[in-house]
Amino acid sequence: MFAPRPERSAxxxxxxxxxxxxxxxGASAAAAVLLAGAPLIRETPISGAPRLPYCMIGVCFDCLAEIDGIANRQACMVPVTAGMRVAPQRGARVAFPA
Structure with missing residues (x-):
C-alpha cells in the first residue's frame, strides 16, 4: 500500500x-540552519532573545532570516540552492515602503 521514500543522495x-x-x-533554508547547529536564525526586536525555526510550515515567522541578501524571508518556505547564503535576521523587520 505504501511505497518506501526514495533515498536522497544529492x-x-x-x-x-x-x-x-x-x-x-530540496531541503529548506530553515532546515539548513538546524543542520548547521546555528545558535539562532533571528533575534527578537525588543529583548534580542535568540530564535530558531519552530513550526517549519510558514505559520509562526520565527524563521525570518536574510537569504542571499534579502531580509525578512521565511526560511522554512525557501528551498536551498547551491551557494545560498543564510544570515540571521537581527532586530525588527523592516516593512516594505508604501
Missing part, C-alpha cells in the same frame, strides 16, 4: 552565517 552546499554546510537537495 546534497548542496550552502552557507549559514558564513559557515559552509551540506544539506539534502
Amino acid at each position: 546534497t548542496v552546499e550552502v552557507f549559514v552565517d558564513g559557515a559552509a554546510v551540506r544539506v539534502p537537495a
Whole structure:
C-alpha cells in the first residue's frame, strides 16, 4: 500500500552565517540552519532573545532570516540552492515602503 521514500543522495552546499554546510537537495533554508547547529536564525526586536525555526510550515515567522541578501524571508518556505547564503535576521523587520 505504501511505497518506501526514495533515498536522497544529492546534497548542496550552502552557507549559514558564513559557515559552509551540506544539506539534502530540496531541503529548506530553515532546515539548513538546524543542520548547521546555528545558535539562532533571528533575534527578537525588543529583548534580542535568540530564535530558531519552530513550526517549519510558514505559520509562526520565527524563521525570518536574510537569504542571499534579502531580509525578512521565511526560511522554512525557501528551498536551498547551491551557494545560498543564510544570515540571521537581527532586530525588527523592516516593512516594505508604501
